[in-house]
Amino acid sequence: MRQPQSFGETVPPLVVVDTSVVINLNATGRANDIVRAFGVTLCASGVVRDELFLDRLNGRDDAGLAQLLVKDGLLEFLPFDVESESLFESLVAGPAEKTLDDGEAATLALAAAWSGVAIIDERKAIKIAGDRFPDLQLRTTADILRSDRVFAALGRAEVAEAVFNGLKEARMAVPAFHHDWLVGLLGERIVECRSLPAALRQIFE
Structure with missing residues (x-):
């Protein structure tokens, strides 16, 4: 399995996050401060936004917390274009061992179509990304939290x-x-x- 690489001082301009990443950042209690220190507006698919609205089990209202990030210009939900929608469909259709849930598939599709960096934590998604998109840069929530910028600010x-x-x-x-x-x-x-x-x-x- 290809291992995601850590962020150094430089952060790419297009960073696409999965549903679990938004949930993890919300759970820290410092999402706004962390993303602001990270220095890039995070992007996510509208599919991720929908998944956040459906998740009501953790008691935190991640959809509401995500909207606060949107209001502060720290998170942006993006629609598919033709290429990313095609990639998304290819990642959700087929045998279970070769497909992903909607949020993970949407994250990889946007990042691959738009030459961004995908922030994703699930091992299966990381493996499939390595197989399907060998040139795609992968990171995890932990890479955001341990980045030089976040450590310097917090x-x-x-x-x-x-x-x-x-x-x-x-x-x-x-x-x-x-x-x-x-x-x-x-x-x-x-x-x-x-x-x-x-x-x-x-x-x-």
Whole structure:
């Protein structure tokens, strides 16, 4: 599986986020500050907007929180064009092992059609993206949170609190290659993050 690469000081101009990324950022309690520090208006498909409206199980109203980001110019929902709609349809039709849910498919379709960077956390989506779009740049929510710009603006302690909240409240997925960073950032608090692999949490148990 191709591993997403971390952000450095430079952030690409077109960053397309999946539904889970918006949910993770909302769960940090600092979404506005994080995206503002990141320095780029995030983009998402209208499909992602619809998924956020349908998700009422977490008690946070992610659709409403996303609209606050839109109001502040930090998130923009975009429609498909002809190319991205065709790519979307190709990613949702076919055998289950080769297709994605609508939000993931829409994210990859927009990013691939418009030469953007896709922010996506699910392992299956990352694998399919690597197979279908080998030139597409991939990142994860964790890459936003550990970016130089966010650390400079919020400071280590506030980033640690945001990451902890994302793990606890949204069960944020974090790729294995970021686990050492998580351990260094959170220390013993990692034990409370039940969405992380047991082997990782057992370091402090």
